[in-house]
Amino acid sequence: MNSALNNLPENKIINGKEISAIVKSEIKTEVDKIINSGRRKPGLAFILVGEDPASKVYVKSKGKACEDIGFYSVTERLPESVTEESLINLISNFNTDDKIDGILVQLPLPKHINEQRVIESINYKKDVDGFHPENTGRLVSGIKSFIPCTPFGIIELLQRYKIQTNGKNVTVLGRSNIVGKPIANLLIQKEFNATVTICHSKTSNLKHFTLNSDIIIAAIGSPDFLKADMIKDGAVLIDVGINRVEDSESEKGYKITGDIDFKNCFEKCSLITPVPGGVGPMTIAMLMKNTLDSYKKIIYP
Numbered sequence: 001m002n003s004a005l006n007n008l009p010e011n012k013i014i015n016g017k018e019i020s021a022i023v024k025s026e027i028k029t030e031v032d033k034i035i036n037s038g039r040r041k042p043g044l045a046f047i048l049v050g051e052d053p054a055s056k057v058y059v060k061s062k063g064k065a066c067e068d069i070g071f072y073s074v075t076e077r078l079p080e081s082v083t084e085e086s087l088i089n090l091i092s093n094f095n096t097d098d099k100i101d102g103i104l105v106q107l108p109l110p111k112h113i114n115e116q117r118v119i120e121s122i123n124y125k126k127d128v129d130g131f132h133p134e135n136t137g138r139l140v141s142g143i144k145s146f147i148p149c150t151p152f153g154i155i156e157l158l159q160r161y162k163i164q165t166n167g168k169n170v171t172v173l174g175r176s177n178i179v180g181k182p183i184a185n186l187l188i189q190k191e192f193n194a195t196v197t198i199c200h201s202k203t204s205n206l207k208h209f210t211l212n213s214d215i216i217i218a219a220i221g222s223p224d225f226l227k228a229d230m231i232k233d234g235a236v237l238i239d240v241g242i243n244r245v246e247d248s249e250s251e252k253g254y255k256i257t258g259d260i261d262f263k264n265c266f267e268k269c270s271l272i273t274p275v276p277g278g279v280g281p282m283t284i285a286m287l288m289k290n291t292l293d294s295y296k297k298i299i300y301p
């Protein structure tokens, strides 16, 4: 638990750190069985372009998760100056590599590379990030697909905490392709039956929507944006935001905070994900789940 949670009642906290550890240990148990039976390990390929510090940290933690679980993994580091063609050639090699079940190109890519073209060059059957249009289209249509890892992690948290979505009003703050749109599209499927509103930077009177919501999912990248006067009593709050804000008391000079003003909303809400320790750890756990599902050919038999 992080320091923001000290002295707060634990029963209001949705503990993503704990749930992600459970998900990973369930995956590890399956992988151990696979390895003990003499079959090859599930394999994940990472492609990291350039020197972006945050991207390096993400790829390192994902690689570490592979190691802990027992996956085979390989990381290709390409210089910032790499051409789109060379990057796509590398992806093509992984597309046909039998040891590889999942391909992850760490985003963002340098400006001279067309990100969409790169995503579309990944074999959609190995698209464990769930960003390929084949998977996006299937998700919207309610057909089995790879689900982007962060929205998948949110669904896992809702299910493990038995949070009802049926007939509930949900507001999603943010309309990105990696979080806002997919989570909204998932929650309107018949499996979840929520009534979903999506808000973005051009939404007028956003508070009108959040005040009427049983569940609010904040994914905008604006520190402490959602305040107690914007939520109703008993709302469930899911905070996706990861914001670095100055903090003179911290050794590093900064702290990580979410899009929801945790302290301000804590009393009024019924459940809340902390930052860090909420949605964040679930993203990696669900990447591992997608890779195992790819290995097992669950999505595309």
Ligand SMILES: NC(=O)c1ccc[n+]([C@@H]2O[C@H](COP(=O)([O-])OP(=O)(O)OC[C@H]3O[C@@H](n4cnc5c(N)ncnc54)[C@H](OP(=O)(O)O)[C@@H]3O)[C@@H](O)[C@H]2O)c1
Residues within 6 Å of the ligand: 150, 173, 174, 175, 176, 177, 178, 179, 180, 199, 200, 201, 202, 203, 206, 219, 220, 221, 222, 240, 241, 242, 243, 279, 280, 281, 283
């Ligand atoms: N926990 C995780 O694993 C994880 C994974 C992914 C992202 N994140 C974090 O989640 C946050 C969102 O990421 P993202 O990639 O989805 O962001 P993004 O692509 O930058 O999109 C942000 C969205 O928020 C909307 N927005 C921005 N300011 C707003 C405001 N004041 N009111 C209403 N809407 C507003 C934007 O509206 P417009 O479309 O109108 O511009 C946009 O749709 C970031 O902090 C990111 O670091 C965390």
